[in-house]
Amino acid sequence: MEVDALYDKKVKCPICSKEFITKKMRTSRIRIDRVDGDFMNYYKSENPTKYHVFVCPKCGYAAMESNFNNIRPFEKEIIKENVSSKWREREYSGVRTDEEAIQCYMLAFYCGQLLNLKKLDLGNIALKIAWLYRGKNEEEERRFIQNALELFEQAFYTENLSDTSMDEINIGYLIGELYRRLGNKKEAVLWFGKTVSNPLIKTNPRIEKMTREQWLLAKENENGE
Ligand SMILES: [Zn+2]
Structure with a gap:
């Protein structure tokens, strides 16, 4: 270094x-x-x-x-x-x-x-x-x-995220991704789906792309490891 x-x-x-x-x-x-x-x-x-x-x-x-x-x-x-x-x-x-x-x-x-x-x-x-x-x-x-x-789930449901760097799109995506990393595909698919159907997703094309990609990945693997 x-x-x-x-x-x-x-x-x-x-x-x-x-x-x-x-x-x-x-x-x-x-x-x-x-x-x-x-x-x-x-x-x-x-x-x-x-x-x-x-x-x-x-x-x-x-x-x-x-x-x-x-x-x-x-x-x-x-x-x-x-x-x-x-x-x-x-x-x-x-x-x-x-x-x-x-x-x-x-x-x-x-x-x-x-x-x-x-x-x-x-x-x-x-x-x-x-x-x-x-x-x-x-x-x-x-x-x-x-x-x-x-x-993050508690924050999503109980905290005002509007003045933070993590709006509900970012955090919804992140929750899905963390579930996916833990191997809980059912919850991952649920959260990615919730995030892409949020109208705010159109304000953040980068997250929309990431959500669709990871959603697909989670769905593909949903029935097996
Ligand atoms: Zn001190």
């Missing part, structure tokens, strides 16, 4: 006020090789996903960069009581191995559950953990796909 593809970002922890360094990847250095059906990118360069979680070395608070500072006073107390009190100081400020990146996401998932983040956000964290396990640990990958799937 080219080390200068990463740079240091200084961050201030909203819980304990500690300033620390975390790595980020230069957008110009990201090289995507190919993409899986569930949007997981494979990179020719270092994988930027590994650095999307910030972890405070002093108090253990961890969150996705986009949520890191969104914290209310009573939530600080929740983290102090449940995380910081048990935390042994350790750092994730350097280049992260896949294993370290998984630890960072696990911490963000734990903090996110304590803070009652939106199901969509928790689902995204779980899905990224599944991606980090892909090709390395199938059992753990499946466990986190299952987790993500449950959270």
